[in-house]
Amino acid sequence: MSKIKVLQLHPDYNIRKMDISDLGEQLFKALPAERFETVTAFLSGKPGQGQPESIAHRSVYFGFSAAELKGLRIKALWLLYKFLKEERFDVVICNRYKPVNMMLTLARFLKITKCIAIVHGFGDYDRRYRKKQLARNLTENWVFVGVSAAVREYLIALRAGLTDKNTSYITNAIDLAAARDLMLDKASARAALGLSPDAVLIGAMGRLVPLKAHDCLINAFSGLAHEFPRSQLAILGEGRERERLEQLIAELGLEGRVQLVGFKEDALQYLKAFDVWTMPSLREGLGLALLEGMCAGLPVIASSVPAMLPLVQGAEGIAVTPGSVEELTAALRKYLEMTDEERKQAGSKVLDYVLNNHGIDEFREKYLQLISTGF
Template identity: 55%
Template sequence: MSKRIKVLQLQPDYNVKAHDFADLAEQIVKALPAERYEIVAAFLRGKPQQGEPVSRADRSVYFEFSDPQLKGLRLQAMWQLYRFCRAESFDVVICNRFKPVNMLLQLNRWLRVPLCIGISHGFGEYGRYYRRLQARSLIDRAWRFVGVSPAVKQYLLDCKCGFTQQNTVAITNAIDIAQAEGLQLPRDEARRLLGIDQQVRLLGTCGRLVPVKGHVYLLQAFARLKDIYPRATLAIIGRGREEPRLLAEVDRLGLQGRVHLLGFRADALQYIRAFDIWTMPSLAEGLGLALLEGMSGHLPVIASSVPAMLPLIQGAGGLAVPPGDVNALTSALADYLRLSDQELQERGERAYAYLCASHDIESFRQQYLRLVDESLAQLNRPS
């Protein structure tokens, strides 16, 4: 048996989930056949506690760096990562998000890993001049880059600092649809567990309560419609630093009893079918996996027309609104709220059909496998 290709997948934080339907790092592990690839998963921060899941990679490594160790020059962290990679002699390193990419860009001047792949999940990572200057000087033929949407790929190309059409691709995020649907509770049970009345028309979303998610605009838009549509109710699953502001806004707008901030829920996807309308009023997104999760529940979608999400909304037959535009969001909510239950269900089925056609996890896996295989073949080809 020939020696397996040795791959390091480097992530900033331990964040392995018991269900990996939307854990794209784990999906990349699944993409690489075990008979040909030996995979090590490494995490710069954090580690699992007793009983928590671990990566399905052949082996996991937890550096447990502190936040101060990963700021500034990061000399201690860089030295430890260098020694580790040098001892392991990896053939491929896959870096998730900016910090691991940045560290390997610097270290690979000495490590000479044959293939490095950097995955970008959003915008602004190369907004600072010194970061663009550094990337321009360090990106060489060993590097390939992935944007998680065509919009993120275009952002990288527009930075003009070493990202090119030859070394940069878009591999659109996806979810394991079958696994996601298998986790979802029936509508009545999901509502019972959330404490939501079975008779209301429920709209809302799931995600971190942070300003960039735009939840405050959703509350303001809903407040304009609450008296016109007395059966409508809004719910948000998630927690975060924005919660006090959102609670104050509920009081200010007189939305008590009509808005439910449900807090953190383990395996939140199981409650998707409690909703009738799925919303994502984000001010910015790299892709927005929560939008795909809503589609997996056969729900019609309303979301902000940020570049990464607009093609998804249009493909799903959803309603796109300018980010932060309360008037447009109010109008979109009203467009759906005035539909009959059957018409809403038809919109949801269209979204689900689009998800299956365009964001299937098997296609995602095949694209990563092809990227690794073809890049190694190119790099091994005589110049």
């Protein structure tokens, strides 16, 4: 019996050295080698010296430029079509909008048993022409998978051909045992990040972009900084908002109290440095950074967006209205008023919740079933 041939298509090279929360890699770990032949392909980018490759049997790097992936994408579509026609995949899994969009165009001309679109957030199909293209090109061999129930509801509400029958969700997960083994203890993590060993440390992680609402978090912290002199705020991540956030920190007189730590490879290992974990995003598909902070056993504050609210409630954390500096301030105050031991107890409840509800085994099993059905 021949193996089921599976392609996973990504927009950019993004393989992590530690695949604990790299869900593309975790998905392939669900597929037994004796039953599946796996290929990972990236529309742009490739690993540099010392950077990892996918665990797939084979990796393909198309190397398309940004210009080639804009507009009609004629060259990129033609080369991708020739590759797909020659390889004859049984299953094609598309991560994020651009690969899904290209495959919706090409799949009509190819014999692919199953196309799976993984949708990581909201808004990809808000534009009218995108809805029309989706409705026009959607065929019976497509399945759309949201990373949360909220994303699934968003997709169905588009009324572009996505229904209960062809749209599901598989909640993001994390390899909890591996994550816990990777994490440094508090003192070592703080030393590695250059953070105070004695502070009550509030943490956040994510790209420095407006959607992540780090400015709201900094403003909320500014209202409490003098009242709680041991408190500090540190944000892991990099992005186009860095300069604006640095200006905000200076304007509020918070130099030395708020640190923009920057991007850190395998940042998960440093999360035990913190005493409180925050995720104030205005919108999220799920927010792996929230799960990673929960895995570190930290009490959590997160926006009450549909994708994160069940996690925060399940972990007995604090949910706040997106963009509300006032509610963020109140939530921070609640945790800062606690003793160190009380914060540890709150973090233990968070860890118990994530261990019981977001392990990697169920994630892998659901993808194995989805990909195997029909073969």
